[in-house]
Amino acid sequence: MKRPIIFITNDDGYQAKGIHVLIEEMRKIGTVVAIAPRVGQSGMSHAITFKDPLRVRTLETAPDFSFYECSGTPVDCVKMGLDKFFKTLKPDLLVSGINHGSNASICSIYSGTVGAAREGAINGIPSIAFSLTDAHHDADFEPYRSHIQTIACAMIEQNSLNTNVFLNVNFPKVDSIGELQEIRICRQTKGVWIEEFDKRTDPQNIDYFWLTGHFDNYEPEVPDSDEYLLKQKHTTVVPLKIESTDMEALGVLQEMIATTSGK
Amino acid sequence: MKRPIIFITNDDGYQAKGIHVLIEEMRKIGTVVAIAPRVGQSGMSHAITFKDPLRVRTLETAPDFSFYECSGTPVDCVKMGLDKFFKTLKPDLLVSGINHGSNASICSIYSGTVGAAREGAINGIPSIAFSLTDAHHDADFEPYRSHIQTIACAMIEQNSLNTNVFLNVNFPKVDSIGELQEIRICRQTKGVWIEEFDKRTDPQNIDYFWLTGHFDNYEPEVPDSDEYLLKQKHTTVVPLKIESTDMEALGVLQEMIATTSGK
Numbered sequence: 001m002k003r004p005i006i007f008i009t010n011d012d013g014y015q016a017k018g019i020h021v022l023i024e025e026m027r028k029i030g031t032v033v034a035i036a037p038r039v040g041q042s043g044m045s046h047a048i049t050f051k052d053p054l055r056v057r058t059l060e061t062a063p064d065f066s067f068y069e070c071s072g073t074p075v076d077c078v079k080m081g082l083d084k085f086f087k088t089l090k091p092d093l094l095v096s097g098i099n100h101g102s103n104a105s106i107c108s109i110y111s112g113t114v115g116a117a118r119e120g121a122i123n124g125i126p127s128i129a130f131s132l133t134d135a136h137h138d139a140d141f142e143p144y145r146s147h148i149q150t151i152a153c154a155m156i157e158q159n160s161l162n163t164n165v166f167l168n169v170n171f172p173k174v175d176s177i178g179e180l181q182e183i184r185i186c187r188q189t190k191g192v193w194i195e196e197f198d199k200r201t202d203p204q205n206i207d208y209f210w211l212t213g214h215f216d217n218y219e220p221e222v223p224d225s226d227e228y229l230l231k232q233k234h235t236t237v238v239p240l241k242i243e244s245t246d247m248e249a250l251g252v253l254q255e256m257i258a259t260t261s262g263k
Numbered sequence: 264m265k266r267p268i269i270f271i272t273n274d275d276g277y278q279a280k281g282i283h284v285l286i287e288e289m290r291k292i293g294t295v296v297a298i299a300p301r302v303g304q305s306g307m308s309h310a311i312t313f314k315d316p317l318r319v320r321t322l323e324t325a326p327d328f329s330f331y332e333c334s335g336t337p338v339d340c341v342k343m344g345l346d347k348f349f350k351t352l353k354p355d356l357l358v359s360g361i362n363h364g365s366n367a368s369i370c371s372i373y374s375g376t377v378g379a380a381r382e383g384a385i386n387g388i389p390s391i392a393f394s395l396t397d398a399h400h401d402a403d404f405e406p407y408r409s410h411i412q413t414i415a416c417a418m419i420e421q422n423s424l425n426t427n428v429f430l431n432v433n434f435p436k437v438d439s440i441g442e443l444q445e446i447r448i449c450r451q452t453k454g455v456w457i458e459e460f461d462k463r464t465d466p467q468n469i470d471y472f473w474l475t476g477h478f479d480n481y482e483p484e485v486p487d488s489d490e491y492l493l494k495q496k497h498t499t500v501v502p503l504k505i506e507s508t509d510m511e512a513l514g515v516l517q518e519m520i521a522t523t524s525g526k
Contacts, residue, residue, distance in 0.1 A: 045338075046308035046372050053463070053471040072474075075308075075373075079458040079474060106385065109309050109505070110338075122369065122455055154523035161519070165512045183524070185516045187508040192385055195342040200316070208316040211335075211342060237520065239512035242372070245450040249428045249502035253448045256424070257500065260417035261446070 003064075004030035004092035004156050007085075007125070009077045011041045011099060011112030014059065014069040018098035021141040022130065025148045026095060027065060029156070033091070035068045035081040037112075042101070044073045044112035046119065056080060074116035082123060093156050094120030097130030097169075098148075100139055104131075104170045104226040105189040105215070108240060114168055121166035121242055126155045128166065133230055134173040143177040147235045150183065161239070168238040172230045184234040189227035190218040266327075267293035267355035267419050270348075270388070272340045274304040274362060274375030277322065277332040281361035284404040285393065288411045289358060290328060292419070296354070298331045298344040300375075305364070307375035309382065310336045319343060337379035345386060356419050357383030360393035361411075363402055367394075367433045367489040368452040368478070371503060377431055384429035384505055389418045391429065396493055397436040406440040410498045413446065424502070431501040435493045447497040452490035453481040 006026045010019040014036035026032050035056075055071040070077045074096065082090075096116040103111040113129045120127030128151060132139055151169055155161075168188070174180045198210040217227055226236040269289045273282040277299035289295050298319075318334040333340045337359065345353075359379040366374040376392045383390030391414060395402055414432055418424075431451070437443045461473040480490055489499040 040314065043311040043313055044308075045310045045378070047310045048306040048308070048373050048474060050306055050474045051303065053473050054460075055469070055471055076474065079476075080460065080472070083458045083460045106505075108507070109381070109385070110311050115308070118372070122372070124455075150520065150523050154519045157523065158515075158519045160515050161512060162509070165509045167516075183520055185513055185520060187510065187513070188506070190506070192387075195346045197317075197343065197346045206318070208318055209343070210316050211311060211313045211339065213342075237516060239509040239516050240507045241509040241512070242369075243451070243453070244371070244503045244507060246425070246428045246502040246504040247450065249424060249504070250448055250450070252421075252423050253430075253500060253502050256417040256421045257413065257446055257448060260413050260420065 006030045006032050007081055007091040007094045008032060008034040009074055009096050009116045010036050011044060011074045011116065013037050013040045016100060017138060018100050018132070018141060022095055022098050025145055026152065029152060030092065031064045033066050033081060033085055035070055035077045037074060037077060038069045038071050041073050041112045043110050044115065045110050046075055046115040047073045048079070049073060049076050054080065074112040075119045078116050078119040090125055092126070093152060094125045094127040095130060095152060096128070098141055099131035100137060101135035102131055102133040102170055103129060103168060104230055104236065105191050106193065108168050108188060117166045118242060121164055124163045128152065128155055128169055130169045132171045132173065143174050143180050144171045144235070147171065147183055151237060164242045165239045168240050170226060170230055170236045172233045172235065174233055179233055181232060181234040183237060184229045185237050186224045186226050186229055188238050189222070189225035192216050269293045269295050270344055270354040270357040271295060271297040272337055272359050272379045273299050274307060274337045274379065276300050276303045279363060280401060281363050281395070281404060285358055285361050288408055289415065292415060293355065294327045296329050296344060296348055298333055298340045300337060300340060301332045301334045304336050304375045306373050307336045307378065308373050309338055309378040311342070312336060312339050317343065337375040338382045341379050341382040353388055355389070356415060357388045357390040358393060358415060359391070361404055362394035363400060364398035365394055365396040365433055366392060366431060367493055367499065368454050369456065371431050371451060380429045381505060384427055387426045391415065391418055391432055393432045395434045395436065406437050406443050407434045407498070410434065410446055414500060427505045428502045431503050433489060433493055433499045435496045435498065437496055442496055444495060444497040446500060447492050448500050449487045449489050449492055451501050452485070452488035454490070455479050
């Protein structure tokens with residue numbers, strides 16, 4: 001079998017430790033093209049840049065590996081890579097991460113790491129977002145190498161998953177590899193981040209605010225949800241879909257508008 | 264019945280024409296609190312700002328109307344407003360827009376206008392994103408006032424829609440109100456933006472790239488999809504949901520991982 005072509009990006013920037021671990025693992029499997037943001041892009045979700053121009057710089061090129069940095073968002077990196085290298089032949093896999101910090105539950109909506117994987121799926125590429133529930137810049141990614149291999153290989157070999165589905169993978173923080181439990185397929189925990197702005201005053205006596213908050217887990221005891229399983233030290237895999245029309249709401253909405261229009 | 268409290272934001276910034284039309288319409292219905300970005304935030308999707316502080320400035324305050332600008336993204340504006348004004352009492356409605364430019368089909372993923380409405384829904388607030396398929400800064404919003412009223416009032420009065428569902432409303436560009444057809448409930452058209460980077464060279468002889476592209480509509484003739492109906496000059500209303508786990512994929516994925524792990 002010919003070696004697969006794997007497209008790598010992240011949201012923590014090309015210098016982050018997580019993407020270098022992911023590059024090492026993917027080079028064991030295939031030919032790697034990596035394009036990562038110039039600077040950290042955490043919380044950039046599915047943002048794109050079209051009112052400012054983008055810059056790209058080559059970091060490294062070898063026969064089976066090339067690495068670039070781009071001035072834009074994670075989704076810009078995906079779009080740039082697809083345009084630059086994959087006009088005729090799509091990559092066999094897109095992987096994003098490994099993010100320094102959890103992207104479980106509702107965090108998948110805010111995450112640039114997940115945004116990049118979603119953009120891969122929109123373009124019909126099997127795509128995976130990898131994140132570790134440890135935001136430290138020097139987090140230990142060693143325990144997860146085998147799980148990364150399993151999930152990436154499964155995604156390359158499969159042909160039964162709908163092309164519009166991509167994977168949101170989270171690793172629990174563990175102190176040793178012995179503590180890590182097996183991979184579990186599950187659904188996204190329902191919950192919300194409750195915002196708490198931290199108000200401060202600058203030297204010019206003008207207020208400014210830091211966005212902080214805490215996570216309100218609506219279902220802390222539901223065993224097939226990702227937050228719960230991460231607490232049990234499982235690696236979690238949530239299949240996410242792009243399509244977001246709520247087909248069940250169509251009828252209710254029809255009625256609502258008809259009633260109000262008729263008044 | 265007590266007058267509803269309506270939270271308004273947008274992604275084109277507080278000076279855009281679209282938000283001022285929306286403010287006028289909502290003030291006919293209720294008490295309005297508006298918090299909009301300081302500058303244009305098109306394409307910011309569901310991005311949040313937590314590595315830089317945010318600033319807020321009061322633009323206007325009256326008994327039934329207050330207006331602020333915030334240095335962050337549309338979702339930051341929603342979070343800021345919820346924290347600042349709605350800690351104990353939630354607004355009855357959140358409306359975002361009117362966006363200068365279409366947010367139909369897959370654009371709903373990239374849109375800051377839609378991101379703000381999604382954030383409202385995440386917080387359990389009935390939420391609507393309004394967009395006009397005309398990106399001109401001086402676009403004519405007059406023909407759509409009656410449809411805005413119908414949809415906003417329907418959303419305030421209803422109690423049967425799941426709280427995790429929000430509305431993505433798009434108005435067709437029309438030359439006169441007579442050309443505008445009735446409101447249609449429909450689903451999001453399937454399609455993809457094909458990126459085409461426009462490469463240029465700056466005076467320092469360094470390349471830079473503008474993100475451009477064209478929309479590839481996978482189903483141009485499907486009559487219950489938003490792109491099709493907009494071409495027929497209908498106002499389109501698509502119910503979108505927050506939950507994006509693909510429950511059908513869980514079994515397939517279980518099998519995939521088990522097979523690969525067993526090798």
